[in-house]
Amino acid sequence: MGTILVAYGSREGQTEKIAERIAMALAAHGYDVRTESVTDDAAGEAVADADAVLVGSSIHMGAHSKPVYAFVREHREDIEARPNGFFQVSLSSALDDEDARAEVATYIDEFVEESGWHPERMAAFGGALRYSEYGFLTRMVMKRIAKGATGDTDTSRDYEYTDWDEVETFAADFADFVDSTAGTAAGGAAV
DSSP states (O other): OOEEEEEEEOSSSHHHHHHHHHHHHHHHTTOEEEEEETTSHHHHHHHHHOSEEEEEEEEETTEEOHHHHHHHHHHHHHHHTSOEEEEEEESGGGOOSHHHHHHHHHHHHHHHHHHOOOOSEEEEEEOEEOGGGSOHHHHHHHHHHHHHHTOOOOTTSOEEOOOHHHHHHHHHHHHHHHHHHTTBOTTSOBO
């Protein structure tokens, strides 16, 4: 098998946690998997050595991680030269209503437009509310957002909305996608 890079931008740790779970699932499919924060120089170096690349970004206050945008813009050609995918993590992705689905689709569309990258595979996962890690102001803002979204406003505890089965299914699908591209070199030329 080959090597898959899972590069992520995580502010409070949920996107990193999801990246690690994806890495474990990909490793179970026989891949050598490397996870790196996009803020580490090693992530950029790892793109060139990877046979496939997944990039993950959290969404905070309605925007993707700026370091993820910078990483994708800087390494877009190398990412696009191999099987690739993108996953985003947000509170909106945890909700099952029409407005939330539309918001998630808008986030993805904005990411594609602003980054210039058109990922071959995409997923959106529910994130977490980490009240215990927020400062006072952020805690109050997130409580207000959560009141209208999930109703989870008890700031004495944290909430996790990630559907781990969905994460593992995405990882398995990505592994199958990478498997299906085996025998083609970067750029899609037959080997």
